[in-house]
Amino acid sequence: MPAPEEALAFKKRGNEAFSKHEWLNAVDAQVDGDVLRKLLESDIVLKAHIKLEQYGYAIADATKAIDLDSSYAKAFYRRAVANTAILKSREALRDFKTAARIEPNNKDTKLRLAECEQVVKRIAFEKAIEVSDPPSAFEGFDIDGISVEDSYDGAKLGSEMTQDFVDDMIKRFKNGKKLHRKYVFQIIRAVHDIVYAEPTMVEMEVQKGHQLTVCGDTHGQFFDLMELFRLNGFPTEDHYYLFNGDFVDRGSWSTEIVLLLYAYKWLHPQSFFLNRGNHETDDMNKVYGFEGECKAKYNDKTFKLFSESFSALPLATLIGKKYFTLHGGLFSDDKTSLDDVRKLDRHKQRQPGQQGLMMEMLWTDPQPNPGRGPSKRGVGMQFGPDVTKRFCEANGLDAVIRSHEVRMEGYEVEHDGRCITVFSAPKYCDSTENKGAYINIGPEYKLDYHKFDAVPHPDIKPMAYAQNSLMSMM
Template identity: 70%
Template sequence: MADAVSLKNQGNDAFKQKDWSGAIDYYTKAIELNDKEPSFYTNRAQANIKLEAYGYAIADASKAIEIDPNFAKAYYRRAVANTLILKHSDAIHDWKAVVRKNPADKVAKAQYEACQKMVKRDAFLKAIEIADAPSAAVGLDLENMIVEDSYDGVRLKDEMTQEFLDDMIERFKTGKKLHRKYVFQIILAVKALVYDEATMVETEVAPDHMLTVCGDTHGQYFDLLEIFRLNGFPSQKHGYLFNGDFVDRGSWSTEIALLLYAYKMMYPKFFFLNRGNHETDDMNRMYGFEGECKAKYNERVFKLFSESFSALPLATLIGSKYLTLHGGLFSDDAITLDDIRKLNRHNQRQPGQAGLMMEMLWTDPQTTPGRGPSKRGVGLQFGPDVTKRFCEKNGLEAVIRSHEVRMEGYEVEHDGRCITVFSAPKYCDSTENKGAYINIESDYKLQFNKFDAVPHPDIKPMAYANNSMMSMM
């Protein structure tokens, strides 16, 4: 027991240093020496929550409850994890248990009340859901919308211009906003562009051209600009593919979304956007993008963004060699590229809890063969044998995906056939990771580039998320 406690304490030290993976290793070793101490499991659960491995956190908390049904911290951890994956109906029972066991815990009581509201809200939204709801653009008279003389930015006409882009970049650096007319105009233009693209866009890299693949940017605007500073701004000869999760968590999500959309307007054939699991309504309500849209613009802006997100392609095939999608591979070996091509994403605005779209946005690789339950509590995990079979069956060199922090910004797994790229360095100001991007020229060799986070104004991540979420992060 003394050795186990020593390992737990080393795990606590690693946790304080924000070394979540190191902390998990120590807690796991402590559990191997003594698997009857519930606090070892709840500590590991908290580290898993930091790594967004909510499914693992739920499993650890459940084990702690099995050992000690009166251990309030275990119910708390499980409630947090279920809340963070939007399983409010599951979370509410644990919040209630925490309040019952610790009636003086004001934080738990507030979380319980917030969860009750979320359950009611979810039920209300489901009840009023309309399959073919009218667009938020109905009644929006852009042609006659006045841009006041006091607006100090460059004016936008029918086509995106470099002058407008340059001005936009500088405005956002200094905390200024675009005029609402231009926000509406950009979102509607890009919604129309991406709606007409295939569910799996197929592109080639021509001689003397380059395509850069970026992973999650998560509202970290100043780190996005660092990519462009280091690697070059988009142009007709230098295309970019942003592989989902542009928004949420970071507090400049509207700035990133609008800048990426403006580049899509400027270079529609050379600038590509894949949908991520955070380009969805339920995640945007929880993790800040909805709140940010309302704070900086208005609710209609969020609704139009939501419509445009549901129109985004789900994958991009680069040179018939690299399938690029946000999450990963599938629960069924029978799925092929043709199944992605045939998928009508416009029939299903949100990914739901099952099916091809959900798996493309949510799944993760694992080191062991076969398939396993998701560490996130949503989707599944796939092993190197699954990746090998998929690549061989579809004539691919590799699958490029994002969706997960990697400490070096990228990781090559599954014998080189599964590549993760993540482009939000020092993620949420709390993880000491680098960012990365991949350059691909006409020889289709992958060139990996790492970069560090840059300073940003003193606005914390999740500044626009709901208050109950902030207290759990």
């Protein structure tokens, strides 16, 4: 155990790193073997884990702190916040109740407790009325019968997407305007039908004279997506794009991003690709803002249609038989192969659940140590360089490309070059001082990495449409 002065030094470095939004450094500055209450009482390491979305680590460290001092209210509070983030509301409720009992006059804890109680009640109600096989949200919905008022000042959309409509859409979104609801419904329906017909793993080649750009999470950061396109070029028939999941949630322009990506998919169905992420799922959208944004900007029907379209998205893209690209990562079983992914019927299971191939494809993360380990998020698991090596060799791959995690430089190459993370939301949630990145791939299949910085955006905070103020702490 460190001497008191050493512990205080760790604490000071952690506080300094946290104040600069250097979450990784805040954690590293404090983790030094068995650092006891002297460090844990600072609360920095727990908050930094939460900022890094390392909810599993936050829960584990909070539990350590509670084991050391069962009256430590902050640890119960942080553990509750972490469990809220991974949608374990009942576990969170127990800890909020304990924190409130220890500190009965803490107004913030009492507020979070009341909100968590409401979430648990809502979940119980939704489960009670849940239909096992609900009808399609498109069934009986007469989109074509909706009229567009003469007062609508945007471009008109016919039966096919056009570049002129996309250009007008971009201008509208930059100016804070919305699309007419009929056009929103048309776009979602068209793209649902296109992606539903695609295989679970799309297999594509980069033709001579063409280029593919692979992008990671965009998370509703519309103005940063515009910067990416400004720097790298907009999608065309010759310039392919692949967006590797997590288009929505957290950022407050999620409808703008997903509608634009869908418009490009409709315009260029053979050269614009979309993989599903863990945030293209109902449970995440209900908590992290997308459902609320759909209702605020359009209506509840919009979210239901998006939900159905998300469940139709492919889960992976195989690029030139060399790069297996998916949102999360690899599998809990070494026997899992590309053929297993090809055979996966994603249409039978609309939501990923808590186990199985779909959950692992959307949720897992790499770790530096060999083998497999528990998830730092509290969902899924982690896989080591040996797991990646065996998977690539067994399937004839050069590497796995994935997203799902902030990287301070926008991307990171791990596992001896076989695991590549790309993340395209710079200054994530306006609070993490990371760059964004994208990868260009030509016909020779060489990976060309590019980084970019965040740009200014209108004064609307991340999570503006989230379910409740619990999410503002993430």
